Amino acid sequence: MFRVVILLMFTYLFFYLHMSGNISKYINMKYSFLTNSMIYALFFLTIVEGIRWYLSEKKSEKDGDCHVCHHDQPHAIKKPALGKSIKRMVSYTMIILPALTGVLLPVATLDSKLVNAKGFQFPALEDGADRYGMHQILNPDMSQFMGKDGFLDLVHKEFKSYKGKEHITLTDEDYLKGLEVIYNFSGEFVGKSITMKGFSYNGPGIDGNQIFLFRFGIIHCIADSGVFGMLIEFPDQVQIPNDQWYQVTGTVDTMYYQPFKMKIPILKVTDYKIIEQPKDAYVYRNSF
Numbered sequence: 001m002f003r004v005v006i007l008l009m010f011t012y013l014f015f016y017l018h019m020s021g022n023i024s025k026y027i028n029m030k031y032s033f034l035t036n037s038m039i040y041a042l043f044f045l046t047i048v049e050g051i052r053w054y055l056s057e058k059k060s061e062k063d064g065d066c067h068v069c070h071h072d073q074p075h076a077i078k079k080p081a082l083g084k085s086i087k088r089m090v091s092y093t094m095i096i097l098p099a100l101t102g103v104l105l106p107v108a109t110l111d112s113k114l115v116n117a118k119g120f121q122f123p124a125l126e127d128g129a130d131r132y133g134m135h136q137i138l139n140p141d142m143s144q145f146m147g148k149d150g151f152l153d154l155v156h157k158e159f160k161s162y163k164g165k166e167h168i169t170l171t172d173e174d175y176l177k178g179l180e181v182i183y184n185f186s187g188e189f190v191g192k193s194i195t196m197k198g199f200s201y202n203g204p205g206i207d208g209n210q211i212f213l214f215r216f217g218i219i220h221c222i223a224d225s226g227v228f229g230m231l232i233e234f235p236d237q238v239q240i241p242n243d244q245w246y247q248v249t250g251t252v253d254t255m256y257y258q259p260f261k262m263k264i265p266i267l268k269v270t271d272y273k274i275i276e277q278p279k280d281a282y283v284y285r286n287s288f
Contacts, residue, residue: 013099014038027218138183141180162182175217187254191253195249197215205257206231209235213230217283230267231257233250234269245277246273247273249271
């Protein structure tokens with residue numbers, strides 16, 4: 001019976017995540033067909049396990065009736081050992097807990113607090129770290145997920161769709177792709193106009209008229225998520241709190257950023273406005 005309940009709970013968990021839209025906070029939605037398939041698979045397994053449990057109960061009742069017919073006193077039912085019962089209870093609790101928390105606890109949208117918690121630094125500076133386990137900052141670097149030759153072919157191919165444009169708008173659909181092109185060919189975009197939106201973050205080593213504009217992005221799933229965006233510079237001194245959402249338009253330039261010890265693109269703002277947080281605050285890598 002416990003197996004039926006567990007399978008039913010996980011079926012409901014995946015169904016709830018899809019119906020509420022919260023599944024997009026865990027995976028890149030290009031893989032949503034996998035979790036959709038999981039709903040049907042779990043529901044089917046729930047039915048199968050339910051039938052098995054029902055037949056088992058009927059068999060136990062039949063065996064019990066046979067014992068009563070052939071003996072004056074029924075045999076005592078042997079109870080499982082206490083240690084085995086405790087182990088089973090702990091195992092079921094550990095399995096059920098993720099399903100309960102997934103439904104009952106609210107799903108938080110990642111913000112600047114996570115940037116502070118992870119640390120603000122480029123993966124390239126994390127000597128000796130496992131490159132597949134690192135978080136990413138600013139530049140969505142797909143070279144971590146594919147071979148060097150494949151990455152170079154990809155980024156040059158994507159560069160062609162932006163080459164020659166005087167103004168580029170980074171939409172939710174091409175935000176990560178566009179940023180990666182800009183970071184890899186920053187010299188080609190100097191003087192070009194870009195419009196983008198994101199939440200503010202007061203990073204280290206910036207002037208009083210500068211701030212980072214970020215979006216949390218998911219490459220495959222939440223495990224490889226990163227915070228991506230650009231350093232932006234206002235004409236005058238500004239005091240902007242973290243997590244304020246803006247849409248900005250500006251001109252691309254480059255600067256040497258001391259904390260990263262490297263040159264990065266910077267967007268010199270010509271127009272900006274405060275906006276509401278989008279319904280889906282995350283962006284996804286939709287092309288490889």
